[in-house]
Amino acid sequence: MAQQMRPREATPIDAQTNEGPNFFANATNFTIGHQVNNNIQHTNITVNNIGSQDIQTLLNPLPDASHLRNPKRSPPDAACLPGTRLPLLKSIKSWVGSSALLPTTKDDPTRILWLYGYVGCGKSALAQTISETFYAKKRLAASxxxxxxxxxxxxxxxxxxxxxxxxxxxxxxxxxxxxxxSAARRPGILTDSPMPVQFVHLFLDPCKAALRKPSWAMAQQMVSGPFLAVVDGLDECEDRDEVRGWLERLVGFFKTNPKAPLRFLISSRAEDHIRSPLEDEEAKPFVAPP
Known part of the structure; x- marks a missing residue:
């Protein structure tokens, strides 16, 4: 006669073991899905740890995109030689330093400078040198x-x-x-939002908030003039619709925030998806002569 099997009683498991029902004690934003295929049950568990990740890990920035990259490994490998392009460099520096705090006039400085020209005319060299210059002055927002x-x-x-x-x-x-x-941890910003929307939430809005109510450190730096962001080779970005949308958002930002002590230097070839949004009073075309 077969022996009758009794169901085994469940044994409580200490939370420190991370086993059993306590495995998810510290998890956040997780979902559990249930599937049945060929009479075999599968449970899919996805845990989203976005709430606990370090902000730099969360953003996952490119390490070789700024002016601090190694240009031998991450081109363009270009910078202005000492004593060269001096008049153009002086003009760009003067534009960056123009005040955004004076009353608005028809001669008020533009906030976006578009440096355009053909391949090999030195746009990247100028962008690299200007980035290095304002980084040394602690006035480079990003590049x-x-x-x-x-x-x-x-x-x-x-x-x-x-x-x-x-x-x-x-x-x-x-x-x-x-x-x-705060913006990076909002649901969908990093995973579902298009780049122009991401840029508004992660860059423009934080800049606006910080510049509107400056800390002591910010006030000390603002005495020297506006901050500068440099974007080089915009025409080399394959996502043309995203580029156009980004430029439209950027122009719109300065229309509604004309006093923001922030400047954007953008260099590229003169392509339609770039030129069209920049044909605006907020932007200043600036040819890069050889």
Whole structure:
């Protein structure tokens, strides 16, 4: 006669073991899905740890996109030789230093300078030199050098996150970290939002908040003049619709925030998807002579 099997009693498991029902004690934002296939039950568990990740890990910026990259490994490998391009460099520096705090007039300085020209005319060299100059002055908000065929540096996917990560750096704009971190942790911003929307939430809005109510450190830096963001080789980004949308958002930001002590230097070839949004009073075309 077969022996009758008694069901085994469940044994409580200590939370410290991370086993059994206590495995998810510290998890956040997780979902459990249930499937039945061929009479075999499968349970799918997805845990989203976005709430506990470090902000730099969350943003996952490109390490080789800024002016601090190794240009031998991450081109363009270009910078102005000492004593060259001096009149043009002087003009750009003068434009960056123009005050945004004076009453608005028809001669009020533009906030976006578009440096355009043909391939090989020195746009990237100028962008690199200007980035280095304002980084040394602690007035560089961020820089990004697009490059065709260079993986993520030829796409828009990680552009906003990389610029935002630089914005929090000690050499960038003080007081932006909290706003960037708050935006990055909002559902969907990093996973579902298009790049232009990401850029508004992760870069422009934090800048606006920090510049509107400056800390002591911010006030000390603002005495020297506006902050500068540099974007080089915009035409080498493959995502043309995203680029156009980003430029439209950028122009719109300065229309509604004309006093923001922030400047954007953008260099590219004169392509339609770039020229069209920049044919605006907020932007200043500036040819890069050889």
């Amino acid at each position: 990004f050098f697009f490059f065709r065929g260079a993986g993520d540096r030829s796409r828009s996917t990680r552009f906003a996150c990389t610029m935002a990560a630089q914005l929090m750096d000690a050499h960038a704009v003080p007081g932006t970290r909290g706003a960037i971190e």
